[in-house]
Amino acid sequence: MSPKSSTGGSQNPSGRGGIGGLMTPGRVAVAVIAILTLVFIFENTRSTKIRLLIPEVTMPLWMALLGTGLIGALCGAFFLNRRR
Numbered sequence: 573m574s575p576k577s578s579t580g581g582s583q584n585p586s587g588r589g590g591i592g593g594l595m596t597p598g599r600v601a602v603a604v605i606a607i608l609t610l611v612f613i614f615e616n617t618r619s620t621k622i623r624l625l626i627p628e629v630t631m632p633l634w635m636a637l638l639g640t641g642l643i644g645a646l647c648g649a650f651f652l653n654r655r656r
Contacts, residue, residue, distance in 0.1 A: 613637040 616633040623629075 609641060613641065 613634050616637060618633055619630050620633045620636065621628055621630050622636055
């Protein structure tokens with residue numbers, strides 16, 4: 573028998589499937605950081621003045637923080653995809 577056929581077709585050597593494969597320590601850490609970030613953003617609900625190049629706008633701070641976070645996530649995803 574070849575080594576490929578002797579594994580019995582199991583892709584996961586530990587025998588765990590389903591949720592066990594989804595809940596890795598790295599993913600749990602990212603989920604906790606994302607939840608804490610969202611709590612921080614939505615706790616800061618005051619309006620603040622923000623200068624966007626030339627105009628000065630007044631907007632809730634949570635919108636500015638969320639927008640900045642989304643821009644950062646998009647930039648991170650872009651550079652991660654270019655690296656692969």
